[in-house]
Amino acid sequence: MAVDYTVIVVYLAGMLAMGWWGMRRARSKAEFLVAGRRLGPWMYSGTMAAIVLGGASTIGGVGLGYQYGLSGAWMVFTIGLGLLALSVFFSARIARLKVYTVSEMLDLRYGGRAGVISGVVMWAYTLMLAVTSTIAYATIFDVLFDLNRTIAIIIGGSIVVAYSTLGGMWSITLTDMVQFVVKTIGVLLLLLPIAVVKAGGFGEMKAKLPTEYFDPLGIGGETIFTYVLIYTFGMLIGQDIWQRVFTARSDKVARYGGTVAGTYCLVYAIAGAVIGTAAKVMYPELPSADAAFATIVKDELPMGVRGLVLAAALAAVMSTSSGALIACATVANNDIWSRLRGAVAPQSQDHDEVKGNRVFILVMGVGVIAIAIALNDVVQALTVAYNLLVAGLLVPILGGLLWRRGTAAGALAAVAAGGLSVIGLMWGYGILANEPVYYGLLISLAVYVVVSLATRPTDAAVLAAWRERLAGRGTEPVAEQAPVPQ
Numbered sequence: 001m002a003v004d005y006t007v008i009v010v011y012l013a014g015m016l017a018m019g020w021w022g023m024r025r026a027r028s029k030a031e032f033l034v035a036g037r038r039l040g041p042w043m044y045s046g047t048m049a050a051i052v053l054g055g056a057s058t059i060g061g062v063g064l065g066y067q068y069g070l071s072g073a074w075m076v077f078t079i080g081l082g083l084l085a086l087s088v089f090f091s092a093r094i095a096r097l098k099v100y101t102v103s104e105m106l107d108l109r110y111g112g113r114a115g116v117i118s119g120v121v122m123w124a125y126t127l128m129l130a131v132t133s134t135i136a137y138a139t140i141f142d143v144l145f146d147l148n149r150t151i152a153i154i155i156g157g158s159i160v161v162a163y164s165t166l167g168g169m170w171s172i173t174l175t176d177m178v179q180f181v182v183k184t185i186g187v188l189l190l191l192l193p194i195a196v197v198k199a200g201g202f203g204e205m206k207a208k209l210p211t212e213y214f215d216p217l218g219i220g221g222e223t224i225f226t227y228v229l230i231y232t233f234g235m236l237i238g239q240d241i242w243q244r245v246f247t248a249r250s251d252k253v254a255r256y257g258g259t260v261a262g263t264y265c266l267v268y269a270i271a272g273a274v275i276g277t278a279a280k281v282m283y284p285e286l287p288s289a290d291a292a293f294a295t296i297v298k299d300e301l302p303m304g305v306r307g308l309v310l311a312a313a314l315a316a317v318m319s320t321s322s323g324a325l326i327a328c329a330t331v332a333n334n335d336i337w338s339r340l341r342g343a344v345a346p347q348s349q350d351h352d353e354v355k356g357n358r359v360f361i362l363v364m365g366v367g368v369i370a371i372a373i374a375l376n377d378v379v380q381a382l383t384v385a386y387n388l389l390v391a392g393l394l395v396p397i398l399g400g401l402l403w404r405r406g407t408a409a410g411a412l413a414a415v416a417a418g419g420l421s422v423i424g425l426m427w428g429y430g431i432l433a434n435e436p437v438y439y440g441l442l443i444s445l446a447v448y449v450v451v452s453l454a455t456r457p458t459d460a461a462v463l464a465a466w467r468e469r470l471a472g473r474g475t476e477p478v479a480e481q482a483p484v485p486q
Helices: 002-025 029-037 041-052 055-097 102-110 115-145 149-198 201-208 221-237 239-245 251-282 289-300 305-340 347-374 378-402 408-429 435-454 460-470
Strands: none
Touching: 002 149, 002 305, 029 149, 029 347, 041 055, 041 149, 041 239, 041 251, 041 305, 055 102, 055 115, 055 221, 055 239, 055 251, 055 289, 055 305, 055 378, 055 460, 102 115, 102 239, 102 305, 102 378, 102 408, 102 460, 115 149, 115 239, 115 289, 115 305, 115 347, 115 378, 115 408, 149 201, 149 251, 149 289, 149 305, 149 347, 201 251, 221 239, 221 378, 221 435, 239 305, 251 289, 289 305, 305 347, 378 408, 378 435, 408 435
16 A cells, blocks of 8 residues: 555645645735636636535445446536536626625625625535535545544644645645546546446446446436435535636636536536446445445555545545635635624735635634534535525525515525524424425525515615626726736
8 A cells, every 4th residue: 555655645745735835826815715816717617626526426426326326426417517507607797796705795786784694504504514525534544544533534624724724715726626637537537447347347237236227317306306406506506616606717717617617527427326336236235335435446446546546535525625614714704703893804904814814714624623523424414504505595696696676685584584494394304304495495485585575676776786796897906916827
């Protein structure tokens, strides 16, 4: 394993080095939080694909393939569909707003009264996303070094917190580009063909497995519908995803770069399911479907290649973890703390704001590591986060983008009704049940429409300012910088 260890250590050292480089570049709030809004199509596509394809998409996607066959691709496939929908229909408008958070968009659209409540919901979602990604380090480091769970989480989490705190979005962008390349080589170009060959080819796989393993809908229509509702719609409104959209140099980069990233996700989904199906042929009696990825890597790959593929899994986890961490800290600082203390730092004090955001990333990062160590049931935690996000914020956000008659009162009522109802329904039906998010979303929609129609329309001046921002006018000034490589 010496060669494999060397590959991993070099990879981790590279992540820290990029954090140091990013620290020298991130000298303003815009540079630190959204990479100066200057990413071109190549960097934007790579970092967007990296953020959405995390440990759940890699290790979990292979596990679903092991359990259900080719239809196990649906979870990651719906993530790709959500990214495509966001890129094609909404990303250009989102990029032109020149804001930093989803809550700032809601304030612009509804007149400045939706920020704190929506910020709390978004903060809870990004926090749990960061926690569940951090827990995944335990699985990877256990395969690599046979480490204790707590030590593995501390090591992996500390590296992410370090480079994220140092350079903010610039560090995360650079590391995500490396992670995107490593994932592409490790999973698509190495693990996929090796797994199929080791399983005897597709003919042997079909001969040894039940026919339902090759049914595209074998996982079940209700499960697919739930994936669409949670993951496809979740991609449309998550702060971690929007913050990447804000990094685009132009609305065209956001649209076309995101489309490329979404298409890549669809390919990645199919690859994970095929790898899992091949693992089922080779190891039909694994104790857990989620062990399929680690088992096939550990037992079937040659020296050196094994280290690269494990680095790919580590890259998948790190990209999601760092993206969720900076999103969580951005929401906590800009949407909750700044509003509660009653003042926002002036535009001219960008350097101070960078320091403040660094502190929040560090504090949130330490909190994420502590919660990850204490928490055991990550599936339930992530389900709660996604249910709150979709039921509480989907309707006000899409309503604000698509329906002029939506009002601030309607938005606030929808956030409260959707969030509270989904909590109550999870209490009644169970956290992992499908019904809470179904009914919670319907309640949020009904309340939004009824309250909006029953209250005075949004002030004409607010709507006029909103239209100006959507058109790309009235934006924040961004200091001139040297061009960024594509």
